Amino acid sequence: MSSGLFELPAELPPDDDHRVALEAVWWTFFSVATVFIGLRFWARTLKRTLGLDDVVMTACFIFFLAEAILITYVAETGRTRHLLYLGGLPEIDSTLMWYIIILDVGIFVTGLGKIAIGITILRIFGGTSLWQRWVVWTVLALTISTCFLDFGISTFRCGDPRLTWTLEAQATAHCVVSTDAQSAVNLFSNVVQVLADFAFSILPMVVVWGLRMPQRRKIFLLVALGLTLLTGIAGTVKTVYAATFNVQDLSYAIFPNLVWFALEAMLIIVCGSVPTLHPLYERFIKRRGYYSQDTPKFGPRTRTYVNSGGKGLSKASGGKSQEGLSRTNDDSSVRTLHNPDASQMPRQLTSFELMKLDGYPTQTPGSARALPHDPEACRNEGIYVVQDVEVDSRTNPSISSHV
Numbered sequence: 001m002s003s004g005l006f007e008l009p010a011e012l013p014p015d016d017d018h019r020v021a022l023e024a025v026w027w028t029f030f031s032v033a034t035v036f037i038g039l040r041f042w043a044r045t046l047k048r049t050l051g052l053d054d055v056v057m058t059a060c061f062i063f064f065l066a067e068a069i070l071i072t073y074v075a076e077t078g079r080t081r082h083l084l085y086l087g088g089l090p091e092i093d094s095t096l097m098w099y100i101i102i103l104d105v106g107i108f109v110t111g112l113g114k115i116a117i118g119i120t121i122l123r124i125f126g127g128t129s130l131w132q133r134w135v136v137w138t139v140l141a142l143t144i145s146t147c148f149l150d151f152g153i154s155t156f157r158c159g160d161p162r163l164t165w166t167l168e169a170q171a172t173a174h175c176v177v178s179t180d181a182q183s184a185v186n187l188f189s190n191v192v193q194v195l196a197d198f199a200f201s202i203l204p205m206v207v208v209w210g211l212r213m214p215q216r217r218k219i220f221l222l223v224a225l226g227l228t229l230l231t232g233i234a235g236t237v238k239t240v241y242a243a244t245f246n247v248q249d250l251s252y253a254i255f256p257n258l259v260w261f262a263l264e265a266m267l268i269i270v271c272g273s274v275p276t277l278h279p280l281y282e283r284f285i286k287r288r289g290y291y292s293q294d295t296p297k298f299g300p301r302t303r304t305y306v307n308s309g310g311k312g313l314s315k316a317s318g319g320k321s322q323e324g325l326s327r328t329n330d331d332s333s334v335r336t337l338h339n340p341d342a343s344q345m346p347r348q349l350t351s352f353e354l355m356k357l358d359g360y361p362t363q364t365p366g367s368a369r370a371l372p373h374d375p376e377a378c379r380n381e382g383i384y385v386v387q388d389v390e391v392d393s394r395t396n397p398s399i400s401s402h403v
Contacts (some may be wrong), residue, residue: 015085018255019075025259029266030068037061040273043280053119057272060112064265067105071258074098082252089167095251096165104151106261107189110235111147113268114196115140117228120275121200125207135203139196150189153177183243190239197232201225220278227271234264 037057044050074080079095086092118140125132155161158175177185204225208218238260246253 012084013082015081016252017078018080018252019078022075022080022255022258023072026068026071026262029262030064033061033064033266033269036270036273039280040276043277046283047279051119051123053116053123054276056112056119057116057269060109060116060265061269063105063109063112064269067102067109067265070098070102070105074102079251080255083249086251093166096167097162099250099254100154100161100165102258104154106265107147107151107154109265110193110261110268111143113265113272114143114193114200117200117268117272118143118196120272121204121225124204132203132207135199139199142192143196146189146192150186153182153185157182187239187243190235190242194232194235194239197228197235201228201232217278220281221275224275224278227267227274231264231267231271234260234267238264 040057041050041054044054074095079086079098083092083095086095118136121136122133125136155164157177158164158170158173163169163173163175205222208221208225211218238257241257241260245257
């Protein structure tokens with residue numbers, strides 16, 4: 001076969017086929033992603049904290065499934081062999097068409113996954129400083145724009161999409177973007193997505209490191225939010241292969257690209273879901289009884305109680321009573337002690353959002369309401385458990401347990 005794009009090698013290679021290996025890799029990675037997407041929804045529905053990031057991650061998972069089906073079809077029809085063994089031009093054109101479709105679908109697999117992770121970061125750090133939110137929004141905007149740019153140029157650079165995979169038509173086609181320019185755009189898009197992975201790892205880790213919270217929870221969040229570094233590494237390797245593989249033998253040489261892409265897609269779903277799984281850990285692994293046995297490292301744990309009249313009582317975990325609440329003018333509600341330093345409010349809000357990520361009740365930071373008067377409860381001295389409070393003797397209490 002001789003063409004402006006494809007030429008016969010001096011020595012014919014063996015007629016090898018990547019079919020079995022490619023299908024095994026893809027369905028193994030997809031199975032792992034399926035487990036974690038299921039755990040993610042279990043944890044979120046358990047605490048009723050489903051959000052937009054879960055919807056976007058589900059879309060990523062659906063595109064991942066579509067990609068796995070396309071890969072299987074290509075492999076089962078013999079299109080994972082050397083291109084010169086596939087037959088004449090019609091078969092080669094068909095093979096190019098399927099791989100272009102696979103690459104186009106892949107753009108949305110990685111793009112939607114990174115968007116979902118970015119939305120999760122915004123959900124956690126909604127109360128932090130403006131520059132942190134702007135960093136996330138900027139990365140999200142770049143990710144979205146480069147995905148659509150890469151898809152548009154890959155599919156419509158010659159107007160009619162059929163002209164991008166029909167070799168004979170390419171000789172007379174008037175393409176707006178050349179093949180080299182398309183490769184450059186694809187490379188730029190991959191680089192942006194890799195930078196998004198590193199940004200969505202490093203920024204949350206820096207913010208969490210500066211928060212006051214139990215050490216075990218901090219370590220969990222640092223590890224969970226930093227896992228997307230692995231996605232960035234996989235994306236980097238994939239980008240290197242995409243920029244250097246032999247286009248003249250596309251159907252065979254693309255095998256490493258597809259393997260690293262499958263790994264990247266799997267890591268996006270897994271690493272993007274791990275931070276949401278803390279409620280399952282609390283429920284099935286760590287907790288003994290209704291209350292967690294994890295004692296804060298920075299101060300005594302207190303349990304705050306409110307009677308039907310709205311008077312605040314505090315009971316330390318060691319049996320030592322401390323004053324933990326101050327009454328408002330309205331007997332139906334109470335509030336915890338607040339930090340007079342307004343500059344600490346962003347961190348308090350961030351800590352609260354992290355607690356919501358852990359699956360704790362979605363309640364206004366630093367506030368609690370007494371339950372209505374219940375005659376049955378009065379038989380038990382009219383005491384109602386409102387919330388658990390972790391008290392730091394140097395700063396303020398932060399709500400972290402259960403209503």
